[in-house]
Amino acid sequence: xxxxxVKDAKLLEELSALADGELDDAGALCARWYSSxxxxxxxxxYHLIGDVLRSEDLATAPARDAAFLEHLRARLAQExxxxxxxxxxxxxxxxxxxxxxxxxxxxxxxxxTASAVAAGFFAVAGVYTVxxxxxxxxxxxxxxxxxxxxxxxxxxDAPRLASADAAAPVPATLVLTGKLxxxxxxxxxxxxxxxxxxxxxLGMPSAFLRSATVGAPGR
Amino acid sequence: MMAPDSDAPxxxxxxxxxxxxxxxxxxxxxxxxxxxxxxxxxxxxxxxDIAQETFIRAxxxxxxFRGDSAFxxxxxxxxxxxxxxxxxxxxxxxxxxxxxxxxxxxxxxTSRVENELTDGETPDAxxxxxxxxxxxxxxxxxxxxxxxxxITLREIEGLSYEEIAEMMNCPIGTVRSRIFRAxxxxxxxxxxxxxxxxxERW
Numbered sequence: 001x002x003x004x005x006v007k008d009a010k011l012l013e014e015l016s017a018l019a020d021g022e023l024d025d026a027g028a029l030c031a032r033w034y035s036s037x038x039x040x041x042x043x044x045x046y047h048l049i050g051d052v053l054r055s056e057d058l059a060t061a062p063a064r065d066a067a068f069l070e071h072l073r074a075r076l077a078q079e080x081x082x083x084x085x086x087x088x089x090x091x092x093x094x095x096x097x098x099x100x101x102x103x104x105x106x107x108x109x110x111x112x113t114a115s116a117v118a119a120g121f122f123a124v125a126g127v128y129t130v131x132x133x134x135x136x137x138x139x140x141x142x143x144x145x146x147x148x149x150x151x152x153x154x155x156x157d158a159p160r161l162a163s164a165d166a167a168a169p170v171p172a173t174l175v176l177t178g179k180l181x182x183x184x185x186x187x188x189x190x191x192x193x194x195x196x197x198x199x200x201x202l203g204m205p206s207a208f209l210r211s212a213t214v215g216a217p218g219r
Numbered sequence: 220m221m222a223p224d225s226d227a228p229x230x231x232x233x234x235x236x237x238x239x240x241x242x243x244x245x246x247x248x249x250x251x252x253x254x255x256x257x258x259x260x261x262x263x264x265x266x267x268d269i270a271q272e273t274f275i276r277a278x279x280x281x282x283x284f285r286g287d288s289a290f291x292x293x294x295x296x297x298x299x300x301x302x303x304x305x306x307x308x309x310x311x312x313x314x315x316x317x318x319x320x321x322x323x324x325x326x327x328x329t330s331r332v333e334n335e336l337t338d339g340e341t342p343d344a345x346x347x348x349x350x351x352x353x354x355x356x357x358x359x360x361x362x363x364x365x366x367x368x369x370i371t372l373r374e375i376e377g378l379s380y381e382e383i384a385e386m387m388n389c390p391i392g393t394v395r396s397r398i399f400r401a402x403x404x405x406x407x408x409x410x411x412x413x414x415x416x417x418x419e420r421w
Binding site: 012013016017018019020021022023024025026027030031033034040041042043044045046047048049050051052053054056057058059060061062063064065068069071072073075076079 | 254403
């Protein structure tokens, strides 16, 4: 894929700035990482140059570097997705292409939101299971159980998500590996992940999805 | 107060789920991490594996990375721990040869020549490295004073664009442009060397 020469230069200048940490939003460049070999070879070259300027023994044959990345990429593809949900009381700012430090978003605790988020998530990412080695829990109260949700059949004997009730959400680390069970508490869990709202954001292979951890204030 | 981490924009994106940003960090630090591991582990054939393991562990642990230290400092510690762990596992494995088990600080008598031959590098690769180093040095000498100064202040002195702008008495935009042009000029000279014969391409 070839870019207009002028746009090309502008993009590479931004890449150069990113290499120095002097670019606020890396999104546009990251988006081209797989598709543009110009971007990849420039990124590699700029850093090789820096390494060599500082120390000649870092000059390595480029074939080694490319092979290293290829091998690592295959391993990264096998990594399970780890989600670290933020407690609803203090969630980090919404992820996405917005610049850093856009401000905190107050939790919109409504079941319509939860269902919409959940629906969006499933529409794009398919069906996932959250697996926890825990005993089944009793379903939450009547208000939660009556929330409208898309009709997705859940196996009757499958394990349920063990979690705290809505009043005191407990952060937990869960691993996504397979089919998802619909569960009112799961809907609540998904509502905590703002980054899944507006599901077009999930344009990437789901195996690579990571969630921001609980952000410390003032990061 | 800690200087802003130049990796912050990419780390931020990795935390948002962008694995491409992580790959970019890998490309940035792979050589340095391999060199670090190579200093700790005598069998150089093990270095790429330990380096791979290091990056996988970093990827898994990144949700817990809070930016208390610079990303590279954190990555460096993971590399050291991964190398130590590998060395310990080797020592415990009775099928591993004595020589492979040794760590570098136990190495006493081995000559440099022997080290180079047991090195994973083929003569071809050693030559390619020397050529790259020579090309970079030649290219940087060929730059105009302004471009050379800009890239030197950035890469060797580690100054921020703002600091360089002050030193060179020019706007930050000019600093950014000069560093970019310096890199492109050097990369031009490197390109024939980087398009390697084995067919592997970026």
